[in-house]
Amino acid sequence: MTELKISRQFASPTAIQKAIYRLSPFGEFNVCEAKDSFEIEIIPLKELSAEELKAELNRHINDYNLREVVADQTAVVRGLLYAQAFSKVTKSVVE
Amino acid sequence: MNYSLSKGGKFKSSDELATPVGDYRILPFKFDRFDDQRYIVTNEVGEYALIDNEYLEVFVRQEPLEPKVFAELERIHIAAREGDAAAYHLLPLKLRRKYRELDEFTSLHMMVVTLRCNQACPYCQVSRQSEDRAKYDMSLTDAMKALELIYQSPSKYIKIEFQGGESLLNFSLIKDIVLEVESNGPKDKIIDFVAATNLTFLNAEIISFFGDHNISFSTSIDGPRDLHDRNRPYKGKEAFDIVCQNIIKIQQTLGKDKVSALMTTTKRSLSRVKEIIDQYVSLGFNGVFLRSLSPYGHALKTKTYYEYSALEWLDFYYEGLDYILQLNKQGVYFEEFYTRILAQKIISNAPNGYVDLQSPTGAGTMAAIYDYNGEIYASDEGRMLAQMGDKSLQLGTVDMTYGEIFVSDNMENLVYPTMLESVPMCSECAFMPWCGSDPSYHLSTQKDFIGHKAFSGFCHKQMGAFRHLINVFENRPKDRKIIQSWI
Numbered sequence: 230m231t232e233l234k235i236s237r238q239f240a241s242p243t244a245i246q247k248a249i250y251r252l253s254p255f256g257e258f259n260v261c262e263a264k265d266s267f268e269i270e271i272i273p274l275k276e277l278s279a280e281e282l283k284a285e286l287n288r289h290i291n292d293y294n295l296r297e298v299v300a301d302q303t304a305v306v307r308g309l310l311y312a313q314a315f316s317k318v319t320k321s322v323v324e
Numbered sequence: 325m326n327y328s329l330s331k332g333g334k335f336k337s338s339d340e341l342a343t344p345v346g347d348y349r350i351l352p353f354k355f356d357r358f359d360d361q362r363y364i365v366t367n368e369v370g371e372y373a374l375i376d377n378e379y380l381e382v383f384v385r386q387e388p389l390e391p392k393v394f395a396e397l398e399r400i401h402i403a404a405r406e407g408d409a410a411a412y413h414l415l416p417l418k419l420r421r422k423y424r425e426l427d428e429f430t431s432l433h434m435m436v437v438t439l440r441c442n443q444a445c446p447y448c449q450v451s452r453q454s455e456d457r458a459k460y461d462m463s464l465t466d467a468m469k470a471l472e473l474i475y476q477s478p479s480k481y482i483k484i485e486f487q488g489g490e491s492l493l494n495f496s497l498i499k500d501i502v503l504e505v506e507s508n509g510p511k512d513k514i515i516d517f518v519a520a521t522n523l524t525f526l527n528a529e530i531i532s533f534f535g536d537h538n539i540s541f542s543t544s545i546d547g548p549r550d551l552h553d554r555n556r557p558y559k560g561k562e563a564f565d566i567v568c569q570n571i572i573k574i575q576q577t578l579g580k581d582k583v584s585a586l587m588t589t590t591k592r593s594l595s596r597v598k599e600i601i602d603q604y605v606s607l608g609f610n611g612v613f614l615r616s617l618s619p620y621g622h623a624l625k626t627k628t629y630y631e632y633s634a635l636e637w638l639d640f641y642y643e644g645l646d647y648i649l650q651l652n653k654q655g656v657y658f659e660e661f662y663t664r665i666l667a668q669k670i671i672s673n674a675p676n677g678y679v680d681l682q683s684p685t686g687a688g689t690m691a692a693i694y695d696y697n698g699e700i701y702a703s704d705e706g707r708m709l710a711q712m713g714d715k716s717l718q719l720g721t722v723d724m725t726y727g728e729i730f731v732s733d734n735m736e737n738l739v740y741p742t743m744l745e746s747v748p749m750c751s752e753c754a755f756m757p758w759c760g761s762d763p764s765y766h767l768s769t770q771k772d773f774i775g776h777k778a779f780s781g782f783c784h785k786q787m788g789a790f791r792h793l794i795n796v797f798e799n800r801p802k803d804r805k806i807i808q809s810w811i
Contacts, residue, residue: 251749254778292357295384296752302384303352306412310352310368314416315423 231271231279233286240267240290241297248289256282344388351411353402355380356754363754364794369418369673370757371400374798418673422757425675425682425690430730431479432679432691434704435470435501436487437462438494439696443522443558461494462696467501469722470694475510476726485542486519487693487704495530502537518542522556523570524563531577541574541583543567545607547593547600555590571607580608589616589640591632597644601658605651611659611810614644616785634784642792652806664810666793669758671811679703681760681786685742688719688735698722700729702738705764716767738763741773749777755790 235245245267249258255277259270273282351367358364363380366372373396375383382389383397397403401411439460474482484505486498498519505515517539534541546552549564556563574583585607587593587600597614604612616637641662648660665678679686688702698721701707706717717738720729729735742761744750750759765782766775777783797804 247748247752250776251778253776288357292355293752295381296355298384299350299353299355302350306349307352307368310412310415311419313412314419 231273231283233269233271233283234266235269235287235290236266238265240294242267244290244293244297245269247293248286251289252282252286255285258286343391345391345394345405346388347406348386348389348394348398349404349406350383350386351402351404351415353400354752354754354756358791358794365397365400365402366754366757367400367402368415368757369422370669371418371673372670372754372794373397373400374794422673422675425677426684428479428481430477430688430690430692431481431677432483432485433470433474433477434485434487434691434693435462435467436489436693436696436707437467437491437497437501439489440493441489441522442493442524443490443556443563460489460696462497462694463698464497464500466694466696466698466722467497468504469698470700471501471504471509473694473700473722473726473729475513480513482513482515484515484517486517488520489696490522490524491519492521492525492530495533498539499533502533502539506537516540522558522563523567524558525566526570526573531574534574534582535578540581543571543583543585544587545571545585545603546587546590547596548603551592551596551600554592555588568607575608580610585609586613586615589614589632589637594632594636594640597640598647601644601647601651605656605658610657611661611664612644612648613661614641615662634781634788637785638788638792641789645792645796649803649806653802659810662789663793663807666758666789667807668811670790670793670797671808673757678760680762683742683744683756683760684739685761685763687717687742687763688730688738692719692730694722700724702735703764705768709764709768712768714767716773717764738773747774747777749783753787755787758790759786 242262245260249260249269252258254274256274257272259272261268261270269286271279271283271286273279277285353365353367355363355365358374362374362376364372364374365380375393375396379389379393383393383403389397389403394403398405401415404411474484484501486501488494491498502517505517509515517537518541519534519539520542523541523543533539544556545567546555549562552564552567553562558566571583571585585604587604593600601612616634617632645660645663648658651658665676665681668674668676669681677690679691682690685702687706691703693701693704693707695701695707695710699707699710700719700721701710702717702719709716710718719732719734741747742763744753744756744759744761747761750756753759761773762782763773766772766780769781770776770779775782793807796807
């Protein structure tokens with residue numbers, strides 16, 4: 230059985246969910262939550278071996294963790310950019 | 325950067341240029357693995373950069389970055405030095421430009437003047453009716469009601485496209501519609517006409533009318549004779565010669581710009597892309613759209629749609645594009661239209677009017693179709709799905725008001741889920757700013773407007789095409805220049 234064990238310190242549940250979502254054509258994944266970690270059983274379906282799929286899963290989890298950091302850091306700025314972009318539309322409609 | 329000598333400025337010292345940049349902010353961006361060594365990063369409007377894997381985490385943690393890497397990220401406004409506000413002014417302007425087309429709303433209006441057809445193409449997306457069944461013609465009353473709705477579109481520029489079946493089988497209604505628009509249509513709008521036709525019959529009256537009223541022809545050529553005729557059976561005869569003769573007739577009488585052609589890729593086409601392109605060149609066309617089969621109508625019934633995978637189509641596309649670029653280098657100006665659309669999205673954030681790759685969906689917001697029976701759908705594919713029993717994309721009928729059709733629950737239910745910013749996988753995809761939604765495709769293949777993108781052939785094709793183009797832009801400067809000349 231191929232398993233990926235990942236500390237809660239390094240992966241959020243959402244990041245794991247999204248990584249699994251993305252890799253779902255290639256395998257089945259059974260996630261078990263332990264106190265300090267996640268243990269993910271990996272069952273390959275096609276194209277990739279179990280070890281290759283494990284490496285891909287690890288990579289995608291890491292990437293989705295980074296995306297969460299980016300989203301947290303830039304959420305306010307993003308809102309401001311869109312507000313600035315489309316505020317004149319609102320203004321012209323009101324006028 | 326302080327480099328204006330005339331104003332007493334100075335160049336940065338070599339020490340400054342070599343010093344990692346540590347004091348900066350990050351702005352919103354998306355990223356994806358591009359290859360084993362690099363990530364692709366994009367900003368909110370699709371400007372992109374490629375950075376080595378090791379630098380992404382450094383950047384996200386806002387640790388000191390190599391000046392060259394920082395410069396790349398600063399160029400696309402995802403990194404800004406403290407106190408530098410340029411990005412905060414430029415990005416909103418670019419966002420407004422990117423979404424400018426939404427203001428215009430529906431500009432393409434397709435009218436299905438008849439469902440009758442004189443061909444029997446196995447991959448046809450329409451459930452066609454045989455030639456003699458006139459009850460499948462659009463009535464004059466419904467046509468006039470459709471025009472009244474079309475006139476209410478906010479868009480200044482309107483294109484009315486006559487569709488079928490075979491649209492010229494109801495030429496009399498086409499004439500009625502065109503003359504009505506010219507006599508009583510709104511004078512503050514510019515309305516163009518195009519007729520989608522298989523060009524298996526054409527007479528002097530049609531050519532003359534089309535010439536007098538500036539109507540264009542859009543036809544289909546699937547490739548050389550055997551490929552075309554195999555795909556498009558015509559009454560036991562071969563249609564190819566007839567169609568080619570008619571194309572030439574139109575070009576000589578009305579001008580080359582008055583007839584365009586589309587091809588559809590079947591399994592038989594996959595190994596013959598160069599021959600297909602050569603056929604288009606020989607007919608005097610200045611480009612081809614290497615499009616894949618769609619999962620509707622007869623293409624599903626005859627299982628033609630399932631004949632090849634997204635990967636097989638991508639190989640076909642890569643080979644075709646390479647061949648076209650080679651032709652250009654040999655002095656033959658010839659475009660690949662799908663590439664042009666994608667390149668325009670990558671290189672500039674200007675809207676390009678391509679209905680099938682928009683977020684939110686172009687179905688309804690950019691195009692609508694008025695079926696022969698007076699029903700209105702958000703897209704041509706939507707009416708094809710209706711013929712298969714699924715009316716999810718119906719917006720209403722010509723007996724309803726404009727508001728009831730275009731500002732309706734059905735419209736809202738279509739627009740909301742097709743904004744990629746809220747779709748799983750898409751919302752965080754680096755290619756999202758260039759991509760779009762195809763609710764008809766996903767409804768047909770996954771029974772859902774959004775679909776699970778990891779299983780989506782549409783997504784696989786798009787990502788493959790985007791990656792390929794970025795590779796061309798980065799590694800093949802001559803080819804990049806050719807593609808840019810098409811935009």
